[in-house]
Amino acid sequence: MTHTFLVEIGLEEIPAHVVTPSAQQLTERVSSFLREKRLSFENIETFSTPRRLAVKVLNLADQQANIEEEAKGPAKKIAQDAEGNWSKAAIGFSRGQGMTPDDIFFKELKGVEYAYVNKFIAGKKAFEVLSDIKTAITSMVFPTMMRWGSNDFKFVRPLKWIVALLDDEVIPFNILDVKTANISQGHRFLGKSVTLKNAADYPEALLPEYVIADSQVRKNLIVQQIKDMATKNDWQIIVDDDLLEEVNNLVEYPTVFAGNFDYKYLEIPDEVLITSMKDHQRFFYVQDKAGKLLPNFVSVRNGVADNIDTVIAGNEKVLTARLEDAAFFFHEDQKNSIADYVEHLKKVMFHDKIGTTFEKMQRVQLLSELLANYLEFDEEHKSDLKRAAQIYKFDLVTGMVGEFSELQGVMGEKYALLMGEKAEVATAIKEHYMPISAEGELPKTAVGALLAVADKLDSISAFFAAEMIPTGSNDPYALRRQAAGIARIVMAQGWSLSAVQLFEIVEKNATKNPELYQKIMPNETETEVTSFIVERIKKILEAQNYNFDVIETVTAERKNGFKEMIDAAEILKNHSGDEDFKETVEATTRVLRLAKKADLPADFKLNSELFENNAEKVFSSKVAEIERKSFYNAEEIFQQLRTMRSVISAYFDETMVMAKDENIRNNRLQQLSLYAEFAYKLGDLTKLNVK
Template sequence: MTDFLLELRSEEIPARMQAGARADLEKLFRKEMQAAGVAVGAVTVWSTPRRLALIARDLPLATEAVREETKGPAVTAPEQALEGFLRKTGLTRDQLEVRDVKGKDTYFAIVEKPGRAVSVVLAEAIPAIVRAFPWPKSQRWGAASISTESLRWVRPLSGIVAILGEDLVECEVGGIRSAYTTKGHRFHHPDEITIGGANDYADKLRACHVIVDHEERQDLVRTKAREAAEAAGLTLVEDEGLVIENAGLTEWPVPLLGRFDEDFLEVPPETIQLTARVNQKYFVCEKDGQLADAFVCTANIVASDGGEGIVAGNRKVLAARLSDARFFWEQDRKTPLSQHAKKLERITFHEKLGTVADKVERVAKLAQWLASEGIVPGCDPAQARQAAELCKADLVTEMVGEFPELQGLMGGYYARAEGLPDAVADAIRDHYKPVGAGDDVPTAPVTVALALADKLDTLASFFEINEKPTGSKDPFALRRAALGVIRLISENGLKFPLLRGFDFALPEIRRDSGNFTDNSRKNLAKKGMDKGMHLVMGNTPSIVVYKRFGGSEDKYSQVAIELLDFFADRLKVQQKEAGVRHDLIDAVFALGGEDDLVRLLARVHALQAFVETEDGTNLLAGYKRAANILKKEDWSGQDDGIEHTGDEDPLENVDDPDMQAVYAAELAEQAAHKGLSYTPEKAEKALIDALDSAEPKAAAAVAAEDFASAMAALASLRQPIDAFFDEVTVNDPDPSKRTARLALLDRFRAAVHNVADFSKVEG
């Protein structure tokens, strides 16, 4: 067993590509070795700006001999089949073996491959790896580049080191032959270095001012930059992305502290930090929590003057950049945000949705409505509208044109600079939040109203024009917008029925959703006036009325349906990531008709706490037993002993299966309360009494949104249902007893379903 070293040296590799290149090099190496039958153990991959290096430990010196057997056609198969098999294996007929396979003579090809020296395998693998390397961007160079078949690499490839143990693996790629030699630091040691093998590679490079281990360079940048700031009495603003980038730009990192003109601090601190970070790759520093007039740059050499010349040069370049930022800041403030906002009329938001100014007007109406309806408590409607009208104005400023990352943030600064209320300025600044899973959720009322309005308008607008996410494609970030709405509502505890929001947010339509309260929906549902009008939430239809009785269906109803469906899916994803069991989410979604996220989540969390208790586990078992009996008996609740007019089926004129279920539950409940024609058994009577007590308690608790108490009411049914199954025969020979007991079980099932659909709960 021995170690193998491979170094691919080139001109500077962009820092952003180095992590991917390391992963690709190991992947390609393992693939080539596996194809050749070489067992590979530990592999280490390093990168610097000028090289990729791989060390594979404990490789064998030779591959083992391999005997391969390939089954061919039957002896009686057509001649063409045999000819194709011979071409595939490269053998002749007399080299094949004939074996009996299930009573049929069948050809087999036996190929014995002798072992090969691993050095030979590597000599073939290295060119294959280089030519197959998937750089995001690559180039051809030199005289050979006239041909499209010439070698491609991220930057011109200049050297290959390939050593197995102490022996050179001889190979050639694009005219570059492998060798024992590499080069050290471009300035400190530009001459060639002779490498003995994997064991002395890192040490010899270190002696020549190259730290080949990228993680070690990252630690150096992280530590030395912090020490440089602390030596000046400052605190480094940590930035892990900048640490990785600086380590990827240097082979011998030397962080140095520099100062810039204090007058530049009048520019917003985020602007200074972004200018230093994006344009110059500098860290910034703070003093007492405020941005300081200092930066930390990372040199690639140990300068003889201690770095004074390097710092002076970097200070000069940074000053030019900060001068531009200060110019933008001063110019932008000469024009009020309201005047900037007028320019939005010239910017298209989407060809089917008008300009950004059109979007701003929709958002303003929606934000004002959220405030005036009390959906966002404590929000001033006038301030909500003012913030919305100005929230996109900074998109046309010079500063945001230079640094798009500052949109929203600069609008907040400009608003504060012209004396607008702090609540308005803060709302403009933070209205894009939350952007990602780790982003803070706004809590200030005006900010919440604006952030919610902006995201709802985006969702409603793109769903209206049928630009919905498909598969992995989401060009307008609608999934992120939906998660943002969910977090804004849930983390602020907003009582916000989403359907009302959709009705108001959908462009060009402002329906009076006040007429469609929960009670009116239920009343219309009982009268059968809403047949065919359903909202699918999760996988279960629930009744939602989108049209007035006798009216025509609104064309935007389907958009609202799809939007709530979309939110249901996003909420499932979010809650699963938060550790909520998927089956419990389904159990609550299956109830249907719920568009208040706070109430829905409270029910889910109460259900999770309940099913993890002994009472919850046993009640679930009792529920499933009851459901199985009812399913086996094909129980629908019609044959309940209740007197009806004539012989008509009370469900005969109800086509919708969900409405049938509603009626059946009501009829079953009536049957269970109806006087029995026999004296119930003790356990039977106990279950009836328990239901009489638990049903109103659970219903009242659900109405009060006290779902923990609703679960506690269900818990009281656990012992009676257990005793019922132990002591009572459901399928009694007496038809009246059998019917009454099935109705009782149906009543028990319906009582549980008022809190959650336990059929969706696993266990």
């Protein structure tokens, strides 16, 4: 015999972004509870609306599974004395299992006899067990939690009702003063209370009261209504998945409707109109078949179509007010020049421990020049980069960005074009913010990419120098995202840049322009900054499912480029199945471990006159041959390591590296160090697991 079990938690309206994860959490907690309590079931269905979280458990077992197992106790020598009398340990063990010493028997385990009892626990009825389901609810956690009244209990929103039904029986428990019942509630304005005769009736019993409890059914209905409206009007309605999810979690009974705004507002950049509709009002925007924005919007009402004209008029009025503000700012902003806005940035603090936004722009401009020289940008790109770096934050003090902060960079591009800047400069202004999320879009232009790297590098080095370093989950200035952005951009552009090189450029900039680094001189932060950036490379590799030892190997050398680290990980992964992979790695690591013992001056010169055997000469000749080639990719490096395996073997067969003679010993350590320097281009292979 199996049952259907329903739990529904009724609440004040939950924030839209919390609804779906909360419903999933409830499902997971109920599932864990049932498994922990040994109540088997076939499936759990999940339901959610802004006012309720619910699960329905299908084919739930009638009772817990019985437990039959052997419980292990103390060793026999502890359980009995020499005369065979039971010890306190044995008596306590048997009592703890609900038995007596007479139930004890002995079994040998790894040469030692232990006391055991056969333990049997009869399963309880599901109805009895489910009264503890309260713990699955009260243990839930949310991004923001509330207390109400004089209670200490916290939840996402105040509880209004709880349904707990095993078929047609109410499972009795209460949370605060809310007791379980078989009564749910319909739509806040259109429905009334619903008495559920059986758990199996859910969610169909709520439909007459204008509640669609299944979020996927609700979402499908919204999508279909939007499609029907688009077909009827010959429109393209852009359905953003995140917006659809949010709107779906704002309603219990969706009705899609369309509204209009005046054509005159189409002179405002599309991005402003879309932001006003999508981000501020949760409207879907509308295009014609050619992709041109139309003066229409689509939204979703929480209810039926009655009096929809009034709803449309109200939404049109709210949107028009926002668009009127946008139009005002758009025209007013153009009355000032870019130079005016840049001058104003001298009074805008980036951070009180770091300085003004204008000072940041000056540092970034100089950093950009150094990076452009290092990467051998042509003169046109350098000129575009210089101009972009001089002005790239100007839109922060425009009225439009003050009202619509989401449009920083976007409006910078728009205004720059309107004020006569080159398209390449305008694009770089927009792209320097990219990526704006972990997997966000990257800059497409080289100028925009380099400006983005310089800006993020300046932020990271400045905050570290000001001793505002992210700790744990605390990262108020999004420095981890910026470090990941640097790594992703550099790799996407194919630039050979490392964390060490980037920091050295910051140091060089600070040395040449100390007046810009008065509060944030890099000084002793190299290890922290470079390690922080390399940690983001590790996260990128983890997301690509590379083994931990491979990740640690390729990221150990912070002077290696980001792209080279990724390439090295792929090469090690690809060759890990080769027959000679283990031997190649072990030969190389033998060199690396000895080379780490070398403590030689930077200007130490190898002396071939101190070679005592042919193997030394061959080894040194091969290393010199490798050094003559200025660049190797990861595959070529690995092939060189493979080729050197026999040379290394012969070297160690004939050569005692740690010779008693200090000059000979240091000379040999220098030999190994020169080869190790090459091998480290692939990473620190001593960290690789080849067992």
